[in-house]
Amino acid sequence: MDCxxxxxxxxxxxxxxxxxxxxxxxxxxxxxxxxTVNALEAGRYDPSLGGREFAEDTGVRLGLxxxxxxxxxxxxxxxxxRSFGVTVAQYATMLSLYYVPEQSSAQxxxxxxxxxxxxxxxxxxxxxxxxxxxxxxSDHAKVLIxxxxxxxxxxxxxxxxxxxxxxxxxxxxxxxxxxEQLTEMLERVTALLRGSLNAE
Numbered sequence: 001m002d003c004x005x006x007x008x009x010x011x012x013x014x015x016x017x018x019x020x021x022x023x024x025x026x027x028x029x030x031x032x033x034x035x036t037v038n039a040l041e042a043g044r045y046d047p048s049l050g051g052r053e054f055a056e057d058t059g060v061r062l063g064l065x066x067x068x069x070x071x072x073x074x075x076x077x078x079x080x081x082r083s084f085g086v087t088v089a090q091y092a093t094m095l096s097l098y099y100v101p102e103q104s105s106a107q108x109x110x111x112x113x114x115x116x117x118x119x120x121x122x123x124x125x126x127x128x129x130x131x132x133x134x135x136x137x138s139d140h141a142k143v144l145i146x147x148x149x150x151x152x153x154x155x156x157x158x159x160x161x162x163x164x165x166x167x168x169x170x171x172x173x174x175x176x177x178x179x180e181q182l183t184e185m186l187e188r189v190t191a192l193l194r195g196s197l198n199a200e
Contacts, residue, residue: 092111096111097156131155
C-alpha cells in the first residue's frame with residue numbers, strides 16, 4: 001500500500017448537523033451550490049463539476065448577457081463595415097456628423113460612446129482618409145469643428161445600409177411588443193446604473 005494513501009474521513013454531514021445547518025445554508029456560506037454540498041457529503045464530488053457551477057453562476061448575471069449581445073453585435077457590424085474601410089467607431093462618428101454637422105471632438109465622443117482620447121484618434125484617421133475635415137470654431141479658436149467631406153457623405157450612406165441590415169436582423173428576432181419591452185428594460189438598466197454612479 002502506498003504510504004501516502006492515507007484514508008480521508010468525510011465528516012461534513014456530521015459537522016453540518018452539529019450546527020443545525022441545512023445544505024442550503026452551508027452552500028451559501030461556502031459560496032457553492034446546494035448540489036455541490038450534497039455531492040461532497042455523499043462522497044461523489046467531482047471537481048470538474050466546477051465548470052458547471054461557473055456556467056450556472058454566470059447564467060444568472062444580466063451584465064454578462066448584455067455584454068455578450070453587445071460583443072456579438074459589434075462583431076457583426078465590424079464585419080459588415082470592413083469592405084468600406086471604416087471601423088464601427090469611425091462609422092458612428094460619420095453618421096453623427098451626417099445628421100448633425102459641425103461638431104467638436106467632445107460632442108462626437110459622446111455621440112459615439114467613446115472616450116475623448118479614442119475620438120481624437122478616430123477623427124485623425126478619418127481626416128487621413130479625406131472623409132472628414134476640421135476647422136477652428138468661431139466661438140473658441142482652440143476648438144476644432146469636424147464636418148463630413150462630400151466623399152465622407154457618400155461613404156457613410158453606403159456603410160449605413162450595411163449596418164442597418166444588422167439592426168434589422170436583430171429586430172426581426174422579436175415581435176413589436178417584445179422590441180418595445182426590451183428597449184424599455186435596457187433603458188431601465190442604463191438609468192439605474194447611471195443613477196448609482198451619479199449618487200456616488
